[in-house]
Amino acid sequence: MREFLFFLLGLRAREPRQAARLRRIGRGVYRTLAPLRAEIVRSSEPIPFAQLDRGAFRPLRDGAAWGGVLDCAWLRITGTVPEGASDAHVLVGLRGEALVYDAAGRELDGITTVFQQGDLPHSAGRERPVRRVDLRPGPLELYLDVNHTGFIIYPVGAGRFRGARLARRDETVYGLYYDYLTLWALAAATDDADLERELRAHLDRAWAAFRRGDPAAARAELAPALAARSESDVEYWAVGHGHLDMAWLWPLRETRRKSARTYVRQLNSIEDRPGYVYGTSQPQQMLWMKQRHPALFARMQEAVAAGRLELQGSFWVETDTNMPSGESLVRQAVVGRRFLQEDFGLDDEALRLCWLPDTFGYSGNLPQILRGTGMEWFQTIKLAWNTVNDFPHRSFHWAGIDGSTVLVHMPPEGDYNSRGAADNLLTGIAKYPERALGAALLVFGSGDGGGGPGEIHHELLAREHDLRGLPRVRFARAQDFFRHLATLDVPHTHRGELYLEAHQGTY
Structure with a gap:
């Protein structure tokens, strides 16, 4: 991370002249059409949209802190859309995360600076564009449900408002x-x-x-x-992802809210980016959408039916596998599969993959449990964290204690938050012992409130899909990658526990 x-x-330190050039180009991307006003209602806990007191908003000046660590607030952004501005963009400078609503309470977009602070390039700089805004001439009114989980997500610093404007993008x-x-x-x-x-x-x-x-x-x-076309004999199968811990550096109420912000961002990207596939796991988070954001949930169902939203894995959450009993793990799979089948219409063929990228080691009993609950493929990146012995394989068969086997792939870059830049693609191939297979998985996006893949991921990968000096890249579902991998001669088998040589005793 x-x-x-x-x-x-790192690039700027080595090449300050190139960095200065890029910043200069970036300053020319957006031209202001009209400033927008901001008002605020602060709170220590979230306030549902339906319970907002719209008479309680007070002016918020540019540069003002709107909240401390884990504080909440509602921002109201208002202004006037001039004639001929239907192709404009609403830009908001916000240190933190927000779910954006229109005046009728419809979820429009999610914006975030989490894991995108400071030095990550972005054509809008510190601002973020808000998609799906109705820009017909006349009054503009948006509501932002905001939260601050700290600079680079850790609980320090303050959420700060950096202005809002209506701007036209020079394409x-x-x-x-x-x-x-x-x-x-x-x-x-x-x-x-x-x-x-x-x-x-x-x-x-x-x-x-x-x-x-x-x-x-x-x-x-x-x-x-x-x-100039790629001459590589290796191809990445790329799936977007926004890994979201159920509990890490924030209260559970923020996990629910981060889920909504992530889903609306990615549903918008699915509609905006032809061929793009976003993958998501943990049915618990999907259930929250069904209960709290039914319109988003309906869009999720449509995207799943279209093959653009991939539901990865059957476990109810991305569970630990060392402490729970075997029965508990079986229940994770049974309950998770039932939800995915009943609410999304998935069949057994679509539920062959177990997706546990961030679990802290894997019991030798797991292959038997996976096969017994209909799963035969397994994805993680976690053994790349080993601190002593480098795990020798990235594509291999895993045999459990009873001899049951599953096909495993660990994305060779060793990350589920790849930014998809050239160094990521080249590093992954250099770390891939089985690169002779000619195929590897790329899991790209910003997790834990970063909202999944953003502008930079999409724009880089769109240019890198077949570029000289790099492996080729295609957008695909992870299960399609595993289906392809299963046709290849994967040479190695690991038997027994997949032991993580990092933060032992942490589950």
């Missing part, structure tokens, strides 16, 4: 921003000296064109490098 947070910080400069970032990141990550030299020459020419005031010409300078 530290690597994710300081991606641009040429926006495209240039991510063209430039993609190729700069590749130039910084590659070991191919000739490729690096070519890429840096393209970047220099593009920058010269941008300085002349011609961003279209700058994009044209980068186009040949972006059109």
Whole structure:
């Protein structure tokens, strides 16, 4: 996670000139059309939308702190949409997380700066665009249910409002921003000296064109490098993910709220990004949506039916497997499968995968339990955390105590929060002992309140799907990857417990 947070910080330290160029390009992406006003109602605990006292809002100035650690608030954003602004964007600067509603109480979008603070590049800088806003000419009124869980998610600091505005995006400069970032990141990550030299020459020419005031010409300078095809014999199968701990550094009420913010963000991305697949686990979080956000839940059901929202694994939550009894683990699977079948119409074929990316070690009894409850594939990244012995495989068969076997894949990057940049893709292949199989899983996005994949993930991967110097990338469901992996000759078998050599005694 530290690597994710300081991606641009590391590049900036090594290449401050390139970082300054990117910031300069980014400042040209959005042009203000009109400022928006903000008002606030503060609270220590969440207030449901239906119980808001709309007469209690008070003005909130730009730069003001709106809450401390784990505090809640409602922000009301108002203004006037001018004629001809239907293609504009509402930008909100907010240190924290928010679920955005319209005046009728419909969930529009989730915005967040969690795990995206400071040095993660974003074309809007400290601001975040709000999608699904009705921008017909006339009054604009939005409500943001906000929370602050601390800078870089840890419980320190304060939530701070950094303004809101209506702005138009320059699509040429926006495209240039991510063209430039993609190729700069590749130039910084590659070991191919000739490729690096070519890429840096393209970047220099593009920058010269941008300085002349011609961003279209700058994009044209980068186009040949972006059109050069991959020569790799390895392909990533990429699925979006927003890993969300049921309990970590916040109260349970925030897990419920983080779930809603994440789901609405990803449902919007599914609708906006053709071919994109988002994966989610833990039926408990889906049940909260059914109970608290029925309109979102209906959208989830539609996305599952369309094959764009993948329900990963059958366990009710991503459970520990060392402390519970065998009966408890069986119940996790039985109850989870029943919910996914009854509420989403899934059949046994769609429930063959066990998804436990972050559990702290795996009992040798688990393969027997998985096979007995209809699962034959298993995904984790956790053994990449070993502190002494590097676990020798990433794709392998796992034989339990009774001899039952399941097919295992551990995404070779060793993360379920990949940002999908060039160094992530290259690092994963370098760490993949079974790369001769030609296929690996990429699980990308920001978890624990980061809301899953955001703008940067999508824009980078859209340019990297078939790019010289990198493995190829396709969007796919994790179960489709496992179905493909099962047709290959996976050579190794591990027998018994999958022991985690990290924070022993923590479950």
